[in-house]
Amino acid sequence: MTAADPDTVIATARSWLGTPYHDQASLKGVGCDCLGLARGVWREVVGPEPFPIPPYSRDWGESGPREVLAEGARRMMPEIAPADAPPGALILFRMMPRAIAKHVGILTGPDTFLHAYERLGVIEEPVTPTWRRRIAFAFLFPKR
Template sequence: MEETSQTAPARIVKAARRWIGTPYHDQASVRGVGCDCLGLLRGVWRDVIGPEPMPVPPYSRDWGETGPVEVLAEAARAAMQELDVVEARTGDVILFRMRAGAIAKHVGILSGTARSARSHFIHAYERTGVIEEHLSPAWQRRIAFAFRFPVR
């Protein structure tokens, strides 16, 4: 049975919530064992879509990294549909620019509408592991890109 766009977001969020409590581990992607924010996205992709669309090269943990190329956003564009940030909804992927002038280096999955007072997102964060938390104004200010998983 083909999944509709209405059921895809619920499936994505359900898959992401299964990762809650996974400890933080840089560049890992093993549910219950360890992952970073990209590892969470990779794991949800495997759970919902199937094999990862491309290998992930090693990357730095530096949220202040600058450069002419938005590496994470470019990789996301190759596999997902880019959205205007205001169009992001439950189940969509959001990329954060953690410092002014830096490239986007943090990833989360919306578990509510991006610009709603009740919005939440799921992400892996150092010292907390995978959590679901309120998408506060401080987080909202940092959203740089939004993407939608392909419907399968």
């Protein structure tokens, strides 16, 4: 599976900057959550979503042993080691130690990423040491 052009992924992701945060949404300029941002970038860069995302609760990742996001990404994206993730990669974060990965971002540079964050919407910010420690998985968007 060939990876999508990272510059296209980054430009597409940045076109979502300023989109308000809205749980379970995925509409550029209207509202999205972190998964909705990734879904929207997928639609623009790769094409139609390969499977529907079932409704999820705000605390969906607080319990259970399954890495639901990583399992879903593995079905359609090449996985790479987080340390090798280049700009344009989708990254999954563990928000608490030993918890499953439940937050999604897109690297926009070696030390920056874009994500949808509650109360802030879609923002681009530095990959601080705290954020870097939380990266659990990384994937590449496939070519259309």
